[in-house]
Amino acid sequence: MASRALVAVTLLVAAGCRPEDVIHSFSWFSAMVTQRSIKPYAMPRDPVEGTVPVTGLEPVVDLSTADRLVNPRTRTSESINRGKFVYETYCLVCHGEAGHGDGPISSAAGGPFFGVRSVVTDTVARRSDGYLYGVIANAQTVGRPLMPRYGDKVRGVDRWDLVNYVRTLQALARSGVGR
Ligand code: HEC
Numbered sequence: 001m002a003s004r005a006l007v008a009v010t011l012l013v014a015a016g017c018r019p020e021d022v023i024h025s026f027s028w029f030s031a032m033v034t035q036r037s038i039k040p041y042a043m044p045r046d047p048v049e050g051t052v053p054v055t056g057l058e059p060v061v062d063l064s065t066a067d068r069l070v071n072p073r074t075r076t077s078e079s080i081n082r083g084k085f086v087y088e089t090y091c092l093v094c095h096g097e098a099g100h101g102d103g104p105i106s107s108a109a110g111g112p113f114f115g116v117r118s119v120v121t122d123t124v125a126r127r128s129d130g131y132l133y134g135v136i137a138n139a140q141t142v143g144r145p146l147m148p149r150y151g152d153k154v155r156g157v158d159r160w161d162l163v164n165y166v167r168t169l170q171a172l173a174r175s176g177v178g179r
Contacts, residue, residue, distance in 0.1 A: 058151070061134035062141045069130030073160040075167065083165025086158050090150055095119050099169040115146040119166050120173035132163045 038045070061069065073079045087095075094113055096103040099120040105111035118124065124132075131142060136159045139147035154162060 058137070060141050061130070061137050063131075063134075063143060066130040066134040066142055067128045069128075069133055071129040071133075071160050071163060073157055073164060075164045079161045079164045080168055082158065083161035083163070083168075086154055086162045087165050087169075090153060091119075091162070094147075098173065099166065100173075117144075120170045125167075125170040125174070129160070129163050129167075132166055133159055136162055 059065075092103050093105045094103045094116045095101055095118075096106065096109070099118060100108075101116040101118040102108040103111070103116070105113045106116040107114045108116060134142040135144055135147065136154055137151040138149050139145065140149065151159075
């Protein structure tokens with residue numbers, strides 16, 4: 001039996017099939033790729049109960065604390081350029097290049113995502129830097145539940161650089177550029 005399998009494999013390989021594909025078609029060859037393990041992204045693995053974060057927890061930013069946050073990043077071109085990069089990576093798909101809420105996946109542009117707001121209206125321009133930071137960290141906790149959470153993707157000073165870039169978009173909208 002085994003020798004027949006060997007002949008079959010040899011013939012298939014000789015016929016130009018890739019050896020690894022041939023081996024996988026015979027169940028008695030155990031290949032590590034087919035093992036009974038949980039594949040990456042197949043199932044979320046929660047930390048073991050009682051796990052303590054070693055990097056500390058982030059304080060929740062809500063409407064009562066947001067306005068007290070102080071932007072530590074000066075609006076230098078370095079900060080704004082970094083913010084632009086982060087905006088184009090994470091925000092543009094919904095909010096659009098100029099911030100009007102018309103990015104490719106927003107319903108305003110025929111996409112599937114409803115409720116996307118403009119980030120360049122006068123109302124948003126009057127909001128504090130801390131509010132914008134709060135939306136980026138977790139829109140839920142500052143009363144914008146329709147926006148997914150980005151605090152796990154945009155971290156550290158990147159959030160403030162993003163705030164600085166949103167300010168740039170607001171200034172451009174005010175001056176009539178980018179409409
Ligand atoms: C998947 C789509 C989506 C992405 C991506 C997204 N947002 Fe939003 N955003 C929304 C929606 C929807 C709302 C309105 C939420 C609500 O009203 O509950 C919103 C609201 C906002 C607001 C509040 C506007 C107001 O009127 O108060 C700001 C500011 C904002 N987003 C900034 C950002 C930034 C910065 C990023 C990039 C990290 C981002 N958003 C990424 C969908 C998105």
